[in-house]
Amino acid sequence: MQTPSYLTPEALTAFIQAALAEDVGDGDHSALSSIPAEARNRAHLLIKDAGVLAGVELARHIFTFVDADLVLDVRLQDGARVSYGDVALVVEGRARSILTAERLVLNCMQRMSGIATHTAHLISLxxxxxxxxxxxxxxxxxxxxxxxxxxxxxxxxxxxxxxxxxxxxxxxxxxxxxxxxxxxxxxxxxxxxxxxxxxxxxxxxxxxxxxxxxxxxxxxxxxxxxxxxxxxxxxxxxxxxxxxxxxxxxxxxxxxxxxxxxxxxxxxxxxxxxxxxxxxxxxxxx
The missing domain is CATH 3.20.20.70 (Aldolase class I)
Structure with a gap:
């Protein structure tokens, strides 16, 4: 897929900044209050549906923006056909950072995957x-x-x-x-x-x-x-x-x-x- 003109680093950064400002505000106080600053953990992104995966590359940008030290192991790429139980990616690093990025990553990937799935279905027709x-x-x-x-x-x-x-x-x-x-x-x-x-x-x-x-x-x-x-x-x-x-x-x-x-x-x-x-x-x- 050729990169469209609107997918610039500046546009991605502006989108992520605005989305995090809406969600995080002056701090993720749930994570800050309950998780030690030095705690390191990992999590996997679990697929619980069938369709076309989308938003993996955006998730990479979000995790990196929240914490450049987070490490991603991408198991499935954008455009992959997925089904229940598949693991799209694994993220490892500061637990607080994982928790702060979690909802934005999921909100983007869930909606993007729904759009990609419906698009692919209509194209098949x-x-x-x-x-x-x-x-x-x-x-x-x-x-x-x-x-x-x-x-x-x-x-x-x-x-x-x-x-x-x-x-x-x-x-x-x-x-x-x-x-x-x-x-x-x-x-x-x-x-x-x-x-x-x-x-x-x-x-x-x-x-x-x-x-x-x-x-x-x-x-x-x-x-x-x-x-x-x-x-x-x-x-x-x-x-x-x-x-x-x-x-x-x-x-x-x-x-x-x-x-x-x-x-x-x-x-x-x-x-x-x-x-x-x-x-x-x-x-x-x-």
């Missing part, structure tokens, strides 16, 4: 088609980095990371701008004026809007929003390969295979990050 699975911006505030990362680990494709790295003209943009053509032309003028080079995607709600997008041009992708498979097939035939097509809106586990069979290039599913069940796991002393 796309077999035999060219469609690729995209995530969305429907992420947990301040937790987008791990959630987007987990989609990649599960085999999905990250859509734009935020509002800054791509122009997507959704229905409200189109309505406020006065129509598909007006929204596209205004965006192209904005890019020319500001000297920015950003891809433009236009959301369409009907075949008439698809035709308007084709007539206007100057875009990089067309989104087909809340269209039934029959309408998606018409759109695919109408566009005839001139632009990549993304199906979006209310796509579920039950409908994704039919959507993929229409010939679209991408399918975006917000549920990848907003409606998943976390995988159960725990960090146990031994």
């Amino acid at each position: 796309l077999a035999g088609t060219k469609a690729r699975l995209l995530d969305t911006r429907k992420t947990t505030p301040n937790f987008r980095l791990p959630e987007k990362w987990a989609v990649l680990i599960g085999g999905g494709v990250n859509h734009r990371y935020g509002l800054f790295d791509m122009i997507i003209l959704k229905d409200n943009h189109v309505d406020y701008a006065g129509g598909v053509r007006q929204a596209i032309e205004a965006s192209r003028a904005y890019l020319a004026q500001t000297g920015r080079q950003l891809p433009i995607e236009i959301e369409t709600r009907s075949l008439a809007e698809v035709q308007q997008a084709l007539d206007t041009g100057g875009i990089d992708r067309i989104m087909l929003d809340n269209m039934a498979p029959a309408q998606l097939r018409e759109a695919v035939a109408l566009v005839a390969g001139r632009f990549p097509l993304e199906a979006s809106g209310g796509i579920t586990e039950e409908t994704i295979a039919d959507v993929a069979a229409t010939g679209v290039d991408y399918i975006s599913v917000g549920a990848l990050t907003h409606s998943v069940r976390s995988l159960d796991m725990s960090l146990k002393a031994f």
Whole structure:
């Protein structure tokens, strides 16, 4: 997996700092009060569920940030298929440090593994088609980095990371701008004026809007929003390969295979990050 642009050392550090500030505050008083400063112990991260493991590399960063002297023995890597009883990693070092890092590591790995597992499952339903699975911006505030990362680990494709790295003209943009053509032309003028080079995607709600997008041009992708498979097939035939097509809106586990069979290039599913069940796991002393 190629490292995405958002996974910088600075971004990882900022995420971990903010998460620890929320959890630890002015000190882990449970560990400070009950565990001698010199005590050294070990713990293993026990998998109590089946799915795709994600968050191992992030856990390494968290443990190291809390205490650079903690030693990790990673038994399973990100992307591994896991089942109940597997041990993902062993951590050894200062007992207080292990306890302070424990909850953040588990919170990240459990949720990331749930996302990676659901992503991999949906991708399996796309077999035999060219469609690729995209995530969305429907992420947990301040937790987008791990959630987007987990989609990649599960085999999905990250859509734009935020509002800054791509122009997507959704229905409200189109309505406020006065129509598909007006929204596209205004965006192209904005890019020319500001000297920015950003891809433009236009959301369409009907075949008439698809035709308007084709007539206007100057875009990089067309989104087909809340269209039934029959309408998606018409759109695919109408566009005839001139632009990549993304199906979006209310796509579920039950409908994704039919959507993929229409010939679209991408399918975006917000549920990848907003409606998943976390995988159960725990960090146990031994």
